[in-house]
Amino acid sequence: MRKGITGRSRSVKKSAVKTVISVDAMGGDLGVSVVIDGMAQAATKTPELSFLVHGDEREITPILAKRKVLTDRVQVRHTGSVVNMHDRPSHVMRHGKGTSMWSSLEAVRQKEASVAVSCGNTGALMALSMIRLRKAKGVKRPAIAILWPSLNPQGFNVVLDVGADIRADAQDLKIFALMGASYARNGLGLEWPRIGLLNVGTEDHKGKPELHEANEIIAADAKTNNFKYVGFVEGGDIPSDKVDVIVTDGFTGNVALKTGEGTANLIGLRMRQAFTRNIFAKISAMFVLRNLRYLRQRIDPRQVNGGVFLGLNGTVIKSHGAADATGVEAAIRLAYQLSQLGFNEKLAARVAYGLHNSQDVFDASNDPLAEPDK
Amino acid sequence: MRKGITGRSRSVKKSAVKTVISVDAMGGDLGVSVVIDGMAQAATKTPELSFLVHGDEREITPILAKRKVLTDRVQVRHTGSVVNMHDRPSHVMRHGKGTSMWSSLEAVRQKEASVAVSCGNTGALMALSMIRLRKAKGVKRPAIAILWPSLNPQGFNVVLDVGADIRADAQDLKIFALMGASYARNGLGLEWPRIGLLNVGTEDHKGKPELHEANEIIAADAKTNNFKYVGFVEGGDIPSDKVDVIVTDGFTGNVALKTGEGTANLIGLRMRQAFTRNIFAKISAMFVLRNLRYLRQRIDPRQVNGGVFLGLNGTVIKSHGAADATGVEAAIRLAYQLSQLGFNEKLAARVAYGLHNSQDVFDASNDPLAEPDK
Numbered sequence: 001m002r003k004g005i006t007g008r009s010r011s012v013k014k015s016a017v018k019t020v021i022s023v024d025a026m027g028g029d030l031g032v033s034v035v036i037d038g039m040a041q042a043a044t045k046t047p048e049l050s051f052l053v054h055g056d057e058r059e060i061t062p063i064l065a066k067r068k069v070l071t072d073r074v075q076v077r078h079t080g081s082v083v084n085m086h087d088r089p090s091h092v093m094r095h096g097k098g099t100s101m102w103s104s105l106e107a108v109r110q111k112e113a114s115v116a117v118s119c120g121n122t123g124a125l126m127a128l129s130m131i132r133l134r135k136a137k138g139v140k141r142p143a144i145a146i147l148w149p150s151l152n153p154q155g156f157n158v159v160l161d162v163g164a165d166i167r168a169d170a171q172d173l174k175i176f177a178l179m180g181a182s183y184a185r186n187g188l189g190l191e192w193p194r195i196g197l198l199n200v201g202t203e204d205h206k207g208k209p210e211l212h213e214a215n216e217i218i219a220a221d222a223k224t225n226n227f228k229y230v231g232f233v234e235g236g237d238i239p240s241d242k243v244d245v246i247v248t249d250g251f252t253g254n255v256a257l258k259t260g261e262g263t264a265n266l267i268g269l270r271m272r273q274a275f276t277r278n279i280f281a282k283i284s285a286m287f288v289l290r291n292l293r294y295l296r297q298r299i300d301p302r303q304v305n306g307g308v309f310l311g312l313n314g315t316v317i318k319s320h321g322a323a324d325a326t327g328v329e330a331a332i333r334l335a336y337q338l339s340q341l342g343f344n345e346k347l348a349a350r351v352a353y354g355l356h357n358s359q360d361v362f363d364a365s366n367d368p369l370a371e372p373d374k
Numbered sequence: 375m376r377k378g379i380t381g382r383s384r385s386v387k388k389s390a391v392k393t394v395i396s397v398d399a400m401g402g403d404l405g406v407s408v409v410i411d412g413m414a415q416a417a418t419k420t421p422e423l424s425f426l427v428h429g430d431e432r433e434i435t436p437i438l439a440k441r442k443v444l445t446d447r448v449q450v451r452h453t454g455s456v457v458n459m460h461d462r463p464s465h466v467m468r469h470g471k472g473t474s475m476w477s478s479l480e481a482v483r484q485k486e487a488s489v490a491v492s493c494g495n496t497g498a499l500m501a502l503s504m505i506r507l508r509k510a511k512g513v514k515r516p517a518i519a520i521l522w523p524s525l526n527p528q529g530f531n532v533v534l535d536v537g538a539d540i541r542a543d544a545q546d547l548k549i550f551a552l553m554g555a556s557y558a559r560n561g562l563g564l565e566w567p568r569i570g571l572l573n574v575g576t577e578d579h580k581g582k583p584e585l586h587e588a589n590e591i592i593a594a595d596a597k598t599n600n601f602k603y604v605g606f607v608e609g610g611d612i613p614s615d616k617v618d619v620i621v622t623d624g625f626t627g628n629v630a631l632k633t634g635e636g637t638a639n640l641i642g643l644r645m646r647q648a649f650t651r652n653i654f655a656k657i658s659a660m661f662v663l664r665n666l667r668y669l670r671q672r673i674d675p676r677q678v679n680g681g682v683f684l685g686l687n688g689t690v691i692k693s694h695g696a697a698d699a700t701g702v703e704a705a706i707r708l709a710y711q712l713s714q715l716g717f718n719e720k721l722a723a724r725v726a727y728g729l730h731n732s733q734d735v736f737d738a739s740n741d742p743l744a745e746p747d748k
Contacts, residue, residue, distance in 0.1 A: 088579055123575075149640065163574060166582055200537055200628040201497075205462055208540055208625065235632030239640040248629075251582065254574040255626050256633040258609030263637040266523065266613040274665045284662045290655075292648070 018050050021335045022113035024104040025055035026082040027120025029322045032059045035119060038328025039074070040067040046336055052113050054079055054103040079103045083120050085321060089127035096128050105132040108314040115315040115335035117306075119328065122318055126164050126309060133314040136348045138355045141165045141172045142311035143250065144318065145183050146257065151241040154188045159238060161250035162257045162307060168249035170213035173197065177218045178354040179310040180245035181227040182347045187338070190244055192226060196233030198248035198256070206232065218247070225354045306331035308338070311351070315344045392424050395709045396487035398478040399429035400456040401494030403696045406433045409493060412702025413448070414441040420710055426487050428453055428477040453477045457494050459695060463501035470502050479506040482688040489689040489709035491680075493702065496692055500538050500683060507688040510722045512729045515539045515546045516685035517624065518692065519557050520631065525615040528562045533612060535624035536631045536681060542623035544587035547571065551592045552728040553684040554619035555601040556721045561712070564618055566600060570607030572622035572630070580606065592621070599728045680705035682712065685725070689718045 025035045032055060043049050050073040053060060057078040064070055079100040083092050096102045101120050107113040109132050118125050126142065135142055143161035150157040160180050161168060168176065177195050184193035197215055199207040204215065215232065222229040233243050235256060248256070275285035275292075285292070305327035309316040315338050319331035338344070399409045406429060417423050424447040427434060431452040438444055453474040457466050470476045475494050481487040483506050492499050500516065509516055517535035524531040534554050535542060542550065551569050558567035571589055573581040578589065589606065596603040607617050609630060622630070649659035649666070659666070679701035683690040689712050693705035712718070 086577060088577075151640065151643070166574060198629060200540060200625055203460060203462075235629040235634075236636035236639070238633055239636050251574055252626060252629050255572060255609040255622075255630055259612055259630040259633050260609075260637040262610035262613050263634040264641060265610070266525065267638060267641050269525070275662070277665075281662075281665050284665060288649070288655075288658045288662050290658070 019048050019336055019339050020050050020052055020113040021332055021339070022052045022104045022107040022116040023054065023332070024100045024116070024118035024120055025053050025060055026079075026100040027085070027118060027321075028319070028328075029085070029119070030324060032056075033063050034323070034325050035328050036060070036063045036067060036070070037325035038323070038332060040069050041325055041329040042332040042336070043069050043073060046333070049332070049336055050074065052077060052104075052107050054100040054107070055082070056080075056100075077103050077107070083124045083128075085121050087121060087124055089121075089123040092121070092124035093127045093131060096124065101125060102128055102132070105129055105314075105316065108316070109133055114339035115317060117317045117319055117328075117331050117335050119319045119321055119323055119331075121321075122163060122307070125316065125318055129309055129312050129314075129316045133312040133316070136311050136313055136351060138351050139175055139179075139311035141168060141175070142309055143168075143176050143179060144253075144307040145180060145310050146307045147187075148238055148246075148257075148260070150239045152244060153241075154190065154244070156188065157238065157240075157243065158184045158188070158193075158245040159253060159257065160245075160247060160310065161253050163250045163254035164309065166249070166251040168210070170210045170217060173210070173214035173247055173249070174217050174221065175311070175351060175354075176247045177221075177227070177229075177245070178225060178351050179347060180247055181225065182350040183308065183310065183343075184245050185226070186341050186343050186346060188244070192228055193244040194228045194230050194242070195222070195245045195247060196230045196237060196243035198238075198246050198252060199232040199234065202232045202234065204232075214247075221354060221357075224357050225350070306334040308334070310347060313344075313348075315339070393422050393710055393713050394424050394426055394487040395706055395713070396426045396478045396481040396490040397428065397706070398474045398490070398492035398494055399427050399434055400453075400474040401459070401492060401695075402693070402702075403459070403493070404698060406430075407437050408697070408699050409702050410434070410437050410441060410444070411699035412697070412706060414443050415699055415703040416706040416710070417443045417447060420707070423706070423710055424448065426451060426478075426481050428474040428481070429456070430454075430474075451477050451481070457498045457502075459495050461495055461498055463495075463497040466495070466498040467501045467505060470498065475499060476502055476506070479503055479688075479690065482690070483507055488713035489691060491691045491693060491702075491705050491709050493693045493695055493697055493705075495695075496537060496681075499690065499692055503683055503686055503688075503690045507686040507690070510685050510687055510725060512725050513549055513553075513685035515542060515549070516683055517550050517553060518627075518681040519554060519684050520681045521561075522612055522620075522631075522634070524613045526618060527615075528564065528618070530562065531612065531614075531617065532558045532562070532567075532619040533627055533631065534619075534621060534684065535627050537624045537628035538683065540623070540625040542584070544584045544591060547584070547588035547621055547623070548591050548595065549685065549725060549728075550621045551595075551601070551603075551619070552599060552725050553721060554621055555599065556724040557682065557684065557717075558619050559600070560715050560717050560720060562618070566602055567618040568602045568604050568616070569596070569619045569621060570604045570611060570617035572612075572620050572626060573606040573608065576606045576608060578606075588621075595728060595731075598731050599724070680708040682708070684721060687718075687722075689713070 025032050054077045057076050081099045083099045083101045104116045108116045144164045145160035147156040148159045181193045184190045219229045307318040399406050428451045431450050455473045457473045457475045478490045482490045518538045519534035521530040522533045555567045558564045593603045681692040
């Protein structure tokens with residue numbers, strides 16, 4: 001297995017020019033300084049990185065001045081307004097020009113930067129991304145994909161859509177399968193990712209009509225598109241090793257994601273209570289500090305922060321609104337790696353190939369587009 | 375706060391006749407003996423309990439003979455066939471007569487037992503329950519409600535529907551709110567339970583059209599129906615203390631439930647790995663055994679096993695298919711407590727009251743049905 005996003009970065013051409021990431025400094029819950037700290041952490045580990053930063057320069061410049069590692073590696077684009085967490089996407093689509101979010105996407109559109117990263121309002125970011133970058137050919141609904149800690153050797157599964165759109169018909173779900181497979185292939189180094197379709201049971205008769213239809217068309221297209229289709233999977237399979245990519249509509253995926261996070265938080269809290277509830281518990285906790293630290297590393301959600309917007313003419317990464325510097329760093333690292341892989345071009349080619357050859361009897365070895373995303 | 379299902383059992387009239395629970399002995403993943411062990415555990419703690427057991431008497435009788443506590447407290451109803459885990463509900467509806475599941479429901483229909491408990495196929499159990507017990511007046515879609523470990527003082531929140539039906543319109547969601555409130559009031563002892571509607575965000579514009587409509591009609595009916603409406607909640611709020619009852623359609627609820635279980639299982643496994651990965655980890659784990667045991671008690675899903683079917687003329691409890699004896703015991707304990715509370719009659723009255731007084735300006739103090747489920 002090739003290592004990808006979650007392991008060591010895969011060998012990339014050293015001749016590659018410096019990678020410029022476009023960062024929206026505003027709109028995160030914890031403020032500008034956390035975003036810049038995340039940039040500084042990423043820059044320390046990755047000398048090839050430089051940044052275009054968008055936001056209020058009166059806030060940004062003094063903080064930047066204190067981070068020596070960022071000297072001469074950051075260009076600030078001043079913007080006068082900010083998209084707030086509770087702004088409606090429809091409002092932002094009409095009035096978003098001049099915001100830091102808009103400006104960060106514009107840099108990708110103008111090819112000044114390869115990937116945009118924002119901690120802001122997800123709905124607004126997707127709406128502006130669709131306006132500025134436009135949907136990739138053949139994609140009706142873009143999707144947000146995340147990495148979900150799993151029992152697989154690669155440590156993570158891909159789940160999409162986790163909230164770009166509350167709807168998805170069978171054709172959308174098929175495109176999600178193509179895009180999710182491409183993300184798993186490039187990001188996780190899986191040559192034949194296993195795709196599952198999220199449902200309330202694994203039997204063919206379970207679930208909604210659009211799932212039955214999607215179940216058939218995804219199965220029919222699996223082989224020509226270099227993935228395995230495992231059929232319906234259930235919520236309990238999301239973190240399992242039965243599947244690598246879980247495909248669902250954005251309503252269900254969003255509820256699943258937040259339910260998983262909520263459950264993990266509850267257990268984390270109960271664990272802290274168990275180890276701090278009295279003096280004996282606290283003393284005994286000292287004996288297992290190494291174990292607890294090991295555990296935290298294995299389930300720390302900050303290590304895989306970053307929802308990737310798939311299906312646009314450009315890569316956009318949504319960092320968690322409440323991300324701290326470690327979370328922002330993870331999102332920037334993901335941006336860097338996807339950029340190095342030329343991921344967006346590969347994904348677009350894969351979707352075009354998948355649509356072109358849909359359900360045809362087709363000899364892949366004769367096609368000029370064969371295996372476009374490898 | 376009155377204590378309910380999850381605390382000590384509330385004071386019940388000692389004059390009450392013996393409570394008979396109807397138990398489907400077949401169809402669980404772990405076989406008949408686990409079901410009978412669960413009955414024996416419950417019978418040991420609750421002398422008022424007796425059972426009608428349905429299934430293959432050649433299997434049941436020898437196992438029963440070894441459980442002294444059950445002597446003279448169990449009547450076996452022999453049935454020749456079993457509903458399997460993968461039988462389609464539509465098939466079971468046509469051919470289910472003569473199965474242990476059918477027989478266990480028939481006993482409730484004939485008022486020989488107050489509640490039926492089965493570890494079998496959920497879809498089949500709901501389908502047969504609708505045929506034999508019929509839907510309660512005013513209920514178009516019955517729902518399955520479960521208790522979800524939470525940060526609330528009562529330790530659990532109610533979530534419904536977790537899989538009775540994959541669909542729910544606004545009116546169904548309103549009935550779910552009424553039924554969920556009644557369950558929380560009776561089962562958890564909350565006089566004014568807080569109801570939330572599951573969505574992908576808390577802002578009013580988020581989510582699907584039926585959720586917007588339900589958001590309005592549930593809010594309008596809250597006061598006359600003795601609950602508080604907190605509006606939209608997200609997946610992360612399910613285990614929180616912001617809400618007591620989470621209302622959703624059965625597709626979303628089922629995915630959320632299984633995702634929560636899957637997440638908890640993954641963390642549990644990682645925890646075992648952290649405390650067993652080498653000899654040092656194992657030794658240090660010995661120092662915190664008490665803490666780990668305390669933790670397990672707080673998050674052990676077997677302690678709250680049992681989905682309750684709401685909206686039928688009779689109470690049916692679905693135990694987890696893979697439940698062990700402790701899980702089956704929990705489901706039987708729940709059955710006993712709901713029976714003692716006269717829960718099903720109170721719920722029916724509450725739904726009738728809620729529909730009768732829907733969105734009316736209404737003086738509750740003058741209504742003969744006022745506060746029917748207290």
